[in-house]
Amino acid sequence: MGLLGLLVGLGLLVLFAFRGWSVLLLAPFAALIAALFGGEPLLANLTQIFMVNAAGFLAQFFPIFLLGAVFGKLMDDSGAVTSVAAFMAERLGEHRVILAVVLAGAAVTYGGVSLFVAFFVIVPMARSLFRAAAIPRRLIPAAIVLGTSTFTMSALPGTPSIQNAIPMPFFGTTPFAAPGLGIIASLVMLGTGLWWLQRAEAAARRAGEGYGDDVEGATERAAADELVRERATTAREFDPAELQHGHRSSAPSPVVSAIVPLIVVVVVNLAMSFVVLPRLDVSYLAEQRFGETSLAAVAGVWSVAVALTAAIVTTIVLNWSQLPALRQTMDAGANASVLPAFSVASLVGFGAVVAALPAFTTVRDWVLAIEGGPLVSLAVATNILAALTGSASGGLTIALDALGQTYMELAARTGIDAALMHRVAVIGSGTLDILPHNGAVVSLLAICGLTHRDSYLDIVMVGIVTSLLALMAVIALGSAVGSF
Template sequence: MLGVMGVLIAIAVIIFMAYKGWGIIPASLLCALIVILTNHGDIWKSLSVDYVNGFKYFAGTYFLIFVLGALFGQVMGESGSANSISYKLMDRFGESRAILVVALATSILTYGGVNLFIVIFTVYPLALILFKAADLPKRLIVATVGIGAGTFTMTAMPGSPSIQNLIPAQVLGTTATAAPLMGIICSLFLFGAGVWYVQSRAKKAKANGEHFVPGPRDNMDKLSLTDASKLPDWKVAFLPLLVVIGVIFLLKGKMDALYGVSIALAVGIILTYVLNWKRFENPLKALNDGCSNSVMALINTAAIVGFGFVVQNVPAFQAFIKFALGMKFNPLVSEAIAVNVIAGITGSASGGLTIFMKTMGPAFLQTGISPEALHRVASIASGGLDSLPHSGAVITLLMVMGLTHKEAYKDLGVVTVIIPLLATALAIAIGIFFY
């Protein structure tokens, strides 16, 4: 009982630390210590072996994906391609539809393989312009970006190169396009419900007299729509994204999913350089910055996985595994519950999926349920409780945009926690009736 309470207390403390601005690395270490002490564990072994092994496993396995994803996002941004795509969406839908445009722009970039953290930096300037033009509260930018970066392109859309869509493939022997019917239906729900919610919040904000107010770090004078004339043609800008997606589908089933996505991102990087060479002020700097930008994102996520591995190796967590495997539910229901709880504990969809697949994936595979259904339900479920306040991605979003949990987390929580939980239930229903 004390061990279980220790895990719950550690989660509460790490969330509190996130609200107070603590970094993921010190917070994960201190909360790992709480788990160890309340479970009467060996402090040195738990930190130097369990924590480090979890950190090393994630960082080593997904190093290339993070580096190539960040580099692709960097060259897309440096060449003006990312902004060109966003401006095209703005021209098509109009400035008044700021929420829809930002959500679509973010979705296209993340589905094309652009790293989440790079997308945040790429889309944010455009979002400021559009939200200022529409006179919408800045705090809603966080939830709007969350729709495109933290929901359907991350977990549900077939063919997505996201890590959350690739982790299950390593254990279940599936591909990035697993369970296409389930994935497409849930993607439509996640996007539609997310946009509807944020738009309803925007209407309420206008009715309450709220307006756009830039933050102290937002230099609105430098964010001008006239810069669009200097950007590459949107069709040229969009080509590398199409190639990345096309190569992923071309290599489907022919090699390991991680290898296929790595090759696709590498091809996209090279093509972006070739098409926009003259637009790079310093091609080498873009290369160096892109690789460097991946490091902190990788380390923060790996630190959360390290905390999760400490939890994984204490008696309280082992008791949870026995409970999850012994649940008398349909395996898809049991899987969804287990993945959500672990993702909530670790504050990371990828971290939660990694731990679940390593500890319970093979057992669920032996239940006779379709591997594709197991893949898609696990992936979608990982996008629920992963976005609690202590999530590294949540903290990064708020830091970049100069907002606090108190100001913006409520709406982000609905978009990236509540709606994905409903999507998980929808996925389970589809899995039971059609797979």
């Protein structure tokens, strides 16, 4: 009965989340259903397992949600994201439109701008470029997914994405874990994704297919759509409803003022990870008032938090004249972080209840028995959970909460570098999460005024297939030569 309860709880969570129900309600309900079938005490599971683990996730990662959302909103309202996107388009020209859209998305998301901020800025630019080049608009979502939701989310060393931050406390790693393998994975994703999009463009031209007709007002309707909002906030770290608040500059930011904050994120992150924090005396972390922790457990989050803070200050200083309503902009950014953080925390609480059920040992033993070793079983676990929840961050945290300590013990016994575990886990979470019910996919299609029938095949090819190829390459290389 316990295993049946686990499956029923997970099934209810997936079914009703797909129908647009709030995860804040669904996750505790599904967790209690699983506990009820398992004959476990309901109130104890709710308050002592679900809430404690959800609160633990917020305690660890809310600073990144908060700072990332504030930075994204500042970059949006100052016109910096628009400026970066226009710069890419101008430099690459009308004959490399797809590459311009991909690199514009990659530049802003690798620099720390929230995904949904990038969506709402880059989609209008992409429409203009694709229309001028007579490229079918059905390829716009795939080009944006390739630039924003693949290698800059899970593979490129130092990316400030929440997915790259989640494994750090579990494995004692930094945002730059396994940098060589991350770069190789990024090249695999980018190269194969661009190949597919260029192939699709050439096929469309041979068939005489042009841009097509835009759906008027699609972007505005998507921003106000509550169903889109509920799905979006479980997928990434920004509540799209807050894009309507604050005050957006009427003119783009100067390109240098737009690019510098993105560089600051990467440089400060790198300096904190390898220069500043390793030289600090942090013996006080062993004290009870600081949770009796270690630098390895907090350094990654500290590095990203300081990098985003430095970028926020830089954005304000360089774009002061572009931010006439600074308080409203920062308030909107702060508010935009709350619902996504609590939504993912609720998924974490659900996963903790499931992992505490006696029947979960059957699932754990099955996962660990997968042929291919710990790296393969870790990849399978994160893939499955991200697919079921439609959330890379939620699926990744559930997997590591339940199995992270086990994988660390396996790594110690088998000589696998924790940095390799980190990179495999993050790339694994960013593959099958891009299923039809994924909030980012649903939101992007709504913003573009397109349907799954129009564009989902291309999204699968650039989002799922390329990531699976990169994941296989990382596992193969990591198993053969170790982490680098």
